[in-house]
Amino acid sequence: MDVESTPEPPIWRWVVGFLLVGVAWGFTTPFMRKAAVARDLKPKPQRPLLTDPKVSWLKRQAASVFYAVGDLLANPSYAVPLLLNITGSIWFFLLVGQAELSLTVPITNSLAFLFTVLGEWWAEGKVITRDTWIGMTFCLIGVALSVHAKS
Secondary structure (H helix, E strand, O other): OOHHHOOOOOHHHHHHHHHHHHHHHHHHHHHHHHHHHHHHHOOOOOOHHHHOOOOOHHHHHHHHHHHHHHHHHOOHHHHHHHHHHHHHHHHHHHHHHHOOHHHHHHHHHHHHHHHHHHHHHHHHOOOOOHHHHHHHHHHHHHHHHHHHHHO
């Protein structure tokens, strides 16, 4: 099939795609951080492999990483946002293959920043300061200028 003959998708599909990536990357980050911090506050189960002096340093380190990853993935409050975040990376990969790279990267990263701020407000109750609102506004203005310059 000839590439030039395929019709360009409507603009709303690009907007939805960019928003989905921004939400998946940005909004989930505070929830993962909150779950990871909560995990660190809980008492750890006894794991002889980590404390046995007969076990080599390398095996202890590998086991430590394995247990940490396993503990996080066994925790739904961490695993669900992580899976959504990874899904955003898949959507980004699909967008990069079709949209213009010089627009896709700044738009998705800017939206991820904006949704991270909103996620911190939602998950952690952080106050959005006046300076943050100004920064978010400048971020949106920059994205709008980039899109305008390409059209």
